[in-house]
Amino acid sequence: MATRSLKRLNNICVGLGMMAAALTLPVQTAQAAGDLLVAPTRIILDGQRGTEVILNNIGSETATYRISLELRRMTAEGKLTAVSPEEVNELEQAAKDMIRYAPRRVTLPPNQPQAIRLGVRAPKNLADGEYRVHLLFRAVPKVTSVTAAPSEQAGGFSVALTPIYGVTIPVIIRHGKLTATAAIANARIEQGDEGQAFAFDLSRTGDRSTYGEIRVVKQGVDEPLLLVRGIAVYPEIASRTVSLPIPADVAAQLKGPLSIQYYEPRNVGGGLIAKTDLVLR
């Protein structure tokens, strides 16, 4: 009971606060809606016909979200870049064609989850391989017309830039028996714009992607000096650089005999994919 009245009081306070904000800052844009939660963060369909993804509105206002299939390619630096319509290759088109999903647009009140169903229909003569799309979740901005915009300033202008923000997660379809191996080489310390980074080359051979966590272990030290999860090498590239920013205290320790280890995520077995021992001076 007490919590409920407290909550109500809280709502009133928020309401008053927003009113006050609206009164004192007429130039600012309205509270942007579109905060979102997505789970899981990665989908691998290895024989399964489908799955579902949960989308939750964690903002304070009702928001409309659009779900779309996007194509991304990994660069040699490990970044994911968009593929323009005229560049789409056969493999990417095949991936896009075999995925069905619904709903594609959904309006959710705050704290309302919605399952997005995903199905795969692989054509009969589909070549073995790994097919991938990225599922994009993004809020649709509320329509604001120029005439409804804040009143004009005398002899000046106001600017309102509304961000539309979202997230992509990979959807990977594996068809046939696929294998991949990885190797680590050329470990080095790099001087970047925002401090030092520990970098190395991660190469891949085979017909599927590799994905896992990187542990940099120093001989005689139990805990890894560096640990980064979610390092992928996708089939479109044979090699990428991995550059991990390092704070100064870690940089000082990254000397002498080191071991760089690339492990699969724990939920798929946690096996070692690649390992290199080296001495860094």
Added chain:
Amino acid sequence: MSKFIKAAVASSVLAASVMGANAAHAATATADARANILEELTVTKDAGTDLDFGTIITTGTAETVVVGNDGTRAACTNVVCTGASDAADFSVTGSASEAVTLTVPTSVTLNGPSGAIMNANLTNTALTALDGSGNGGFSVGGALDVAANQTDGAYLGTFTVTVEYP
């Protein structure tokens, strides 16, 4: 909120297993309790933060008004800049130490009264991986190109920011 759900699910699993143990003494009956806990990620814009250049009053000379990633506006020499400025701040949560990449457009066009336009180049702080607790964040600032004879009025624009999970 989801943490509450997880805790509730976890405790119900515990309760089910305890009850199952008791029941096993009475009769040979088994029951499975299952909970599928998924890794989740969130993207939120910090309340009250928007890429805001403030109010600009033209004086007949072109100027680029720069708002840094920290939200502070560089001194304006050829135009008069008033009002508070701010950068848009975003928060990302997910699995601990997870690598992520960002896509932020380099420029955005703002539309003003009677077809007038303005261009803004965007900048952002880097986000390469979430920290050991699964938290991360980044800010978006920009540089607004104000023409010498820029039409007065309200200018609106949108830009898309995407967090890419590998």
